[in-house]
Amino acid sequence: MTAAIRIAQLHKRYGAVQALDGVDLEIQQGEFFGLLGPNGAGKTTLISVLAGLARADSGSAQIMGYDVVRDYRQARRAVGVVPQELVFDPFFNVREMLVFQSGYFGIRDNGDWIDELLHHLDLTAKADTNMRRLSGGMKRRVLVAQALVHKPPVIVLDEPTAGVDVELRHALWRFVRRLNTDGHTIVLTTHYLEEAEGLCGRIAMLKQGRVVALDTTQNLLARFSGSYVRLKLVAGDLPPGLRTRETAADSEGRHTLQLHDYADLERVMQELRNSGLKVQEMELLQPDLEEVFMKLTGSQSAQHAAAGVHDER
């Protein structure tokens, strides 16, 4: 099957900034893909090249097998992009915007689908409201609807939940998930790492225009991040055999110990029993994407800090 997105050796420079520095990426049809990275990593630039809003200096990008420069009409028909910037046309109302956008894709009589989009994005009541009179979160939802008017097989969302309240965020994710189950390929950037963790099957992490990690979400979590147990003893101090595992201790007497796997938990308990210590409270800490993210993309100091946690075993 043709890849939904295929990117090869993409380079893009803005003045002195190397925004994309040799990106290779292949996203299969039907994937829910996360594009993560700190501010300025090049996520939006990558999306802009895909959407034809920016020209790469070298390298190639294809959507559903169509080159974004040479076969731009086919490529653009295959993709729907929700831009990061909150842009709108103050001359028109919500429904007009959607009718225009449909028309730009050569689609007339798109009323039923527009109604459905308005309904899913909770915009029905605002259909006849001028864009200027919408709140930021509502404008964001209109951008989502505009990206979907032509039912594109590939949907790219550049921080679609920025400025959207919690309830609508969850509803938006239900909607996008449903689009994904229906077969649409989803590419998402977000700074809410729990979102990416919960939604994305695969994740690429970008840093300074390079892909620094590319794997399934599960593998990333397993590879870069360990589990921890946080416990508080009824009395006494940690036995020496456990000190090497300790990564943090707080003023309340809670110790955080690293576990390499779940069998490790049994070893920790054994050690405590051997020393005759009793546990007052205990909590298992799961790996999270934030940690992976910090390790892979964080600043030097953050990297050292993160590395330090694990080296002091």
Add this chain to the structure above:
Amino acid sequence: MNAERVSGRPLATPGQEAPFDPTRAVSAPSGFPMLLYKEWLRFWKVSVQTVLAPVLTALMYLLVFGYTLQGRLEPLPGIGYTSFLVPGLAMMSVLQNSFANSSSSLMQSKMQGSIVFVLLPPISHREFLAAYVLAAMARGFVVGLAVVIAAVWFVHLEVRHPLWVLAFGLLGSAVMATLGVIAGILSEKIDQISAIQNFVILPLTFLSGVFYSVHSLPATWQFATHFNPMFYMIDGFRYGFFGVSDVGPWISAGFVAVSVAALSLGALWMLASGYKLRH
């Protein structure tokens, strides 16, 4: 949002009810009519500013200059000054408004970022240019027509060669609309558009023979005027009304048509290369 209550209709999905069909992608209806319609609506919705205001301005010129100078000047033999003025003023309005429409539309959507809505769809460069140019010409046409219709109430006017009037009206507005597209793409600030309007277009129109016949000018100025492209547009347009002109209509028409072609090629090249629009 009501994602739970989604209807059963599947969205377009690979291998489902409406699979993505690449052949459809090329043969699908074009986005051009909608872009043209949207550009038309954009000025029509605010027609008080975009149509009524320029018509009023032209009528003011007509009243002030026409009535004060009527009888004192006779630029063309047997034609009263006020009558002489009408075609020039109408054409001036056509030219200025055609330029203003395409340049300000592109500029504004660049500033607001809403330009992405027309850059994301599969609209070809030619369709893109044609939509902006035709909408701008439509505004020029509406304004020009309104000026002539309004003027007929005050002034006796006959039209000798209506086809020449139409031809020069359309060609002239095409030149300025295309120039407006180029200016809209090139400019990074509204100020730059106003600068072009105030320091290039306004002087060129005023010095093109709207208010006088070039024969009333000293020889050097007469010579210089022949390098002003607007002169040919206005001269040819006026020929359509009175059957008299400084330069033959075919020469003027040829000159203006070549300008349209050259500017269009330039604009198309800019659009195809993504210059200033696709970074």
